[in-house]
Amino acid sequence: MTERREVALVGGATTRWGVREATWSELAQEVGGALFRAMPELKAGDVDSLFLGAAEPERFAFQSHVAPLCAEQMGLTPHRIIQRTELACASGQSAIRSAYAAIASGLSDIAVAVGVEKMNLPSMAEANSAMACVMDRAWDGAHGATAPPFFAMVAQRHMLEHGTTEDALAAVSEKNHRFANANPSAQFYTKTFDRAKIQRLPLVAPPLRLGDCSSMTDGAAAVVLVSNALARRYTDTPVLLRGSGQYSDFHNLAHAGSLTDWVGLKHAARQAYEMAGVGPKDIDFAEVHDCFTISEIVEYESLGFCGPGEGGRYVLEGRSDLGGEVVVNPRGGLLGCGHPLGATGIGQAVEVFEQFSGRSPASRRVPDPRWALVHNLSGSANVHSVMIYEGAAA
Amino acid sequence: MTPEPAHAPPRLSSPRGIQSVETEREGAHAPPTESKETPPLPFLLDFFPLEGEKHTRLSPFFDSLRKGRLTTTRCEKDDLWHWPPRVVCPRCHSDDLRWSDLPMTGRVYAFSAVLAGAPLGMEAEVPFVVGLVDLDGVPLRLFGRIAGTAWDRCRVGLAVTVEPFDLPDGRVFYRFRAPA
Numbered sequence: 001m002t003e004r005r006e007v008a009l010v011g012g013a014t015t016r017w018g019v020r021e022a023t024w025s026e027l028a029q030e031v032g033g034a035l036f037r038a039m040p041e042l043k044a045g046d047v048d049s050l051f052l053g054a055a056e057p058e059r060f061a062f063q064s065h066v067a068p069l070c071a072e073q074m075g076l077t078p079h080r081i082i083q084r085t086e087l088a089c090a091s092g093q094s095a096i097r098s099a100y101a102a103i104a105s106g107l108s109d110i111a112v113a114v115g116v117e118k119m120n121l122p123s124m125a126e127a128n129s130a131m132a133c134v135m136d137r138a139w140d141g142a143h144g145a146t147a148p149p150f151f152a153m154v155a156q157r158h159m160l161e162h163g164t165t166e167d168a169l170a171a172v173s174e175k176n177h178r179f180a181n182a183n184p185s186a187q188f189y190t191k192t193f194d195r196a197k198i199q200r201l202p203l204v205a206p207p208l209r210l211g212d213c214s215s216m217t218d219g220a221a222a223v224v225l226v227s228n229a230l231a232r233r234y235t236d237t238p239v240l241l242r243g244s245g246q247y248s249d250f251h252n253l254a255h256a257g258s259l260t261d262w263v264g265l266k267h268a269a270r271q272a273y274e275m276a277g278v279g280p281k282d283i284d285f286a287e288v289h290d291c292f293t294i295s296e297i298v299e300y301e302s303l304g305f306c307g308p309g310e311g312g313r314y315v316l317e318g319r320s321d322l323g324g325e326v327v328v329n330p331r332g333g334l335l336g337c338g339h340p341l342g343a344t345g346i347g348q349a350v351e352v353f354e355q356f357s358g359r360s361p362a363s364r365r366v367p368d369p370r371w372a373l374v375h376n377l378s379g380s381a382n383v384h385s386v387m388i389y390e391g392a393a394a
Numbered sequence: 395m396t397p398e399p400a401h402a403p404p405r406l407s408s409p410r411g412i413q414s415v416e417t418e419r420e421g422a423h424a425p426p427t428e429s430k431e432t433p434p435l436p437f438l439l440d441f442f443p444l445e446g447e448k449h450t451r452l453s454p455f456f457d458s459l460r461k462g463r464l465t466t467t468r469c470e471k472d473d474l475w476h477w478p479p480r481v482v483c484p485r486c487h488s489d490d491l492r493w494s495d496l497p498m499t500g501r502v503y504a505f506s507a508v509l510a511g512a513p514l515g516m517e518a519e520v521p522f523v524v525g526l527v528d529l530d531g532v533p534l535r536l537f538g539r540i541a542g543t544a545w546d547r548c549r550v551g552l553a554v555t556v557e558p559f560d561l562p563d564g565r566v567f568y569r570f571r572a573p574a
Contacts, residue, residue, distance in 0.1 A: 123514065124511075125512065125513060125514035125515075125517055126439065126514050128511050128512060128513045128514065129439055129441075129513040129514045129515075131511075131513075132441065132513040133441075136478070137441055138441065138442070138443035138478075139443075139478045139537075140537050141441045141513070142441040142442050142443070142567065143524055143537060143538045143539045143569070144508050144512060144513065144516050144519070144522055144524055144539060145524060145537060146508070146511060146512075146513065148506075148508070148511060149506040149507065149508055149524050150506075152506030152507075153504035153505065153506050153525070153526060154504075156504050156505070156506065156550070157503075157504050160550065202509075202510070203509050204509055204510050204511065205506045205507060205508060205509065206506055206507055206509070206545055206546075207506075208506075252477065252478060252537075253526065253537035254477040254478070254526075254534060254535055254536055254537060256526070256535075259504060259526075
């Protein structure tokens with residue numbers, strides 16, 4: 001195989017996430033401003049490439065051809081590669097993976113990977129239609145399939161097969177909301193939730209309640225990736241991208257299999273672990289795709305943090321919390337931060353950079369991390385994307 | 395959440411809340427038909443597939459459904475049942491496929507319900523039950539609406555039937571029905 005260059009994550013920024021008084025383009029401007037303020041060494045003219053994760057701007061903002069629009073809003077003039085990546089809820093990590101490939105191959109030296117999504121519309125029914133056409137629209141969407149009933153069926157089967165409890169689901173929500181309470185950019189920064197309160201919230205798609213579901217969120221995030229030879233120009237704490245894997249095994253819900261055995265995630269994780277030369281026991285913290293509480297529970301199992309069916313017990317025993325085996329979602333997760341589809345994967349990477357820089361607030365800071373794992377899923381958990389990062393030794 | 399829009403969604407015209415649309419959606423190419431009570435959903439917000447042979451090579455599926463039969467394509471070479479029906483086999487990539495009848499009965503593998511957050515045109519149907527159903531005697535598990543039961547009375551393993559139903563504009567679709 002040809003020699004691959006090492007790729008480093010050297011900085012990032014996010015806008016405030018939530019129900020925002022801002023358009024798609026204004027969010028792109030905000031994240032550009034935040035990025036250049038966070039990285040004074042970064043010059044706009046040095047950014048040779050832009051990769052934009054954007055899931056459904058045609059639906060949510062009536063806007064196509066969004067990559068050059070985003071570049072203009074951010075004050076960038078990409079002169080090597082400019083492209084949008086669309087992979088629904090995982091569009092963000094997809095942008096990072098494309099930037100990684102471009103830099104590793106030598107096509108790009110300094111790239112911005114950015115995610116922008118505007119999901120709160122005057123008509124939320126239209127926004128829900130956008131979410132339903134992530135599914136196989138004519139055959140599943142037409143029956144009213146959106147993410148909540150799908151993941152509710154995953155929860156139902158997991159409860160049936162493994163005895164997972166509503167208390168375990170609520171424990172995921174409680175942990176991630178607690179971390180979000182220490183993250184000023186999170187949608188639920190100021191809202192507190194405890195396990196009892198979560199279990200009294202209204203049902204959305206039984207057995208899932210409001211507190212089990214991530215939100216419709218407006219927000220943007222951006223990171224800078226460079227050839228590692230240039231990394232120290234921008235930061236003293238570069239983070240190296242060591243492993244990356246993806247797997248897509250179905251789309252129509254007829255092919256979703258058992259619902260509880262996420263084969264695609266196991267494949268994607270194996271690729272990433274093998275590429276990085278590490279295993280689940282080496283991971284210090286993980287940003288995983290908790291679009292629903294049950295997702296995080298199945299992810300503990302599929303990523304190898306615990307055995308099959310043990311995910312509920314894993315969270316109840318505190319093994320995914322600070323002081324546990326793998327700190328999961330110290331940023332606050334999708335549950336606490338919100339889920340602006342294309343921006344989510346980028347926001348997770350911003351968290352990775354900040355944790356390794358040691359700047360995270362104490363109540364959610366992972367002590368002396370070396371390895372971090374990031375997972376994005378998309379659609380009905382039919383595509384999985386996994387990345388593994390290593391902090392560069394000081 | 396957010397305030398109601400100035401342009402409220404079109405009012406629903408049927409108890410099922412499915413929007414009236416021009417038959418077969420001939421749209422711009424057809425002469426205007428008689429005026430309808432409510433405007434149709436824009437094509438890009440209409441979930442239901444176009445069914446006629448001008449629009450889809452799967453029109454036999456909808457013709458059969460109109461006659462009360464759920465069908466799909468099979469690849470005889472691979473002995474493979476497809477879902478949804480296809481025009482090219484995903485395994486051998488042959489386009490020599492046969493239409494076959496599917497059983498009209500099955501059992502619920504998993505289910506949930508939409509109690510909030512329904513797409514445009516389905517809000518009036520909330521709450522509704524959806525689920526994955528293992529059809530009897532074929533290796534297929536189909537997703538669909540489950541009519542005739544409240545979500546808190548539905549259960550895994552429940553026997554259901556397949557039921558074609560008419561959309562207000564003449565198109566046809568299918569759902570499952572729980573026993574009375």
